[in-house]
Amino acid sequence: MNQTDIKVVKSSGERVDINLEKIHRMVEKSCRHITGVSESLVEMNSGLQFFDGITTKEIQQILIRSASDLISLDHPNYQFVSERLLLFLIQKQVFNTKWKDSEIYPPLGDLIDRNIKLGVYDDVLKYYYTDEDIAKINTFIRHSRDLDFTYAGLQQVVD
Template sequence: MLVTKRNGSKEQFSVEKIHRVVEWATKGINGVSFSDIEMNANLSIHDAIETSKIHQILIKSANDLISTSSPNYQYVAARLLNMQLRKEVWGGDKPIKFLLFLKRSTDNGIYDPTFVKKWSNDDIEILGNYINHNRDDSFTYAGLQQMIDKDLVKNRSTGTLHETPQFAYMSIAMCLFDN
């Protein structure tokens, strides 16, 4: 059976990939079970299902398990949501350089080019070195979802997101101190 990846290509379905993602999302978090998330997901896999749809189901599964007796699923759901966000913004799971992000954002009309022109490439590189994307792991699901819904730059027509929390924080700081 084939699945459709975000880029439109097809590949063989692998339950092992699902296991790896869910195990990664639960690693180091007490009081959660990756098998409970997988069972709760009740995945109904069909030929050509989009991998993004599978990921959405896993996020919902972890979110549905959040309770007063199992509150730490909020961090698992947040990790899964953040993984989805990063794939959308970065095009994968590895961060792009902040300078490249700003260049791409201005070239695509997302950010005003006059904002970036106030900073030298060297300054942007230095600021980019302060960005630690692992800080996003402290978000709860509700906190990250709220940031996505209300704070991150996105195309309101298509819903396409254009920044991650750490890029947003640094961009805001740069705007505040650009004089």
């Protein structure tokens, strides 16, 4: 089976050809500014696990597992690569953003409104907090601190 035979199922349900360049760019972004890690090792470690009908979420999980399998005493910085890959997955689920837009975050008020409509949050939040309160809280959020987690630390938050 060659790469053109592998179809990826996007979160929308659309089936598209696997795009190894896109996967490479995601791994590259995950490794950016981290010393002692190799994009190629992360990719090679995961390469044989792709199959026709794989979902984008499964690809992300394979890459996370691939990077986390490389964490060792000699190569501890793969914990940050794994963390970033996991963070991209979380951002997709929470913010519905693509990994390449991982520095773009919707305002907290928009997230609250969306999650109230989805039934995730109770609309009582709007009773206790005004739009001004939520806007002020939004100014305290520093998404750049998400990168301060290790893989194990972020995985504990997820669990």
